[in-house]
Amino acid sequence: MNTAALFTIAGMAIVTYLTRVLGYLMLRNRHLNLRARSVMESAPGCVMVSAIAPYMVSTNPAMVIAMLITVGCAIRLSMLPTLLISIASLGILQIVLG
Template identity: 50%
Template sequence: MIDTAFVITIALMCGVTYLTRIVGYLALRNRTLSPRLRVILEAVPGCVLISVIAPYFASTDPVDLAALGITLVASIKLRFLPAIVISIASAALLRQFF
């Protein structure tokens, strides 16, 4: 049986994520963005991904380091979304089997 608090937590997290997107859209919808601000906003997804991956650079666990290596190769060779999928899948599979 799924815990009610678990479902409420996920629903609230979804709501907050959606709310941040809506507020950003409403705040910037009638504004003309400068080229500099546009470049900054386009770099945000990569910055968030790096902040999630960065602690694994200091890891001594061979599984984490192998997943990190696969992630680096995928991010160099592929576009953003396939690289994320490969990195998540490789980390999950390596942790499952090792």
Template identity: 45%
Template sequence: MIQTTTLLTITLMALVTYLTRVLGYVVLRDRTLSARTTAVLDAAPGCVLIAVIAPAFVSDRPADLIALAVTLAAATRLPLLATVVVGVTAAGLLRQLLG
């Protein structure tokens, strides 16, 4: 069973992530951005994702290492959102199965 604090943490993290994305569009809506700035803003979500999964590279848990391999394989074939779903699902299932 999921703990209340865990659910609250996940909910607040999702809200903060959503708000930062929306506020970025609101603040920049009337500005003309250069191609370079647009490229940086488009790359930012990928950078955040890498920062989140990077600790798995040094994990000693087999479930995390296998989930990382599954996520990397998915990233070569799927778009970002699908890759995130595959990675989270793989990590959850493998942690349940392998501990």
């Protein structure tokens, strides 16, 4: 792994961690109304969508099928089962379809 990739990954990890910590510190003594709470609860879903969005334009059949499975699971299941099923389905499909 080259140095630029390592620094990029480390930078993304630090920024992700800081957004969590700073958000907690800024909101720890505040009472959120229903709308604000709803926005905060939907944030993990937004992160998941941004992670799978590049695969929506992929030409790899395993990735496209796994993305469709993920969308189907996201409609019916909570975040953790959806994540586990999507990871497992992509792994299995990559083995089967190459």
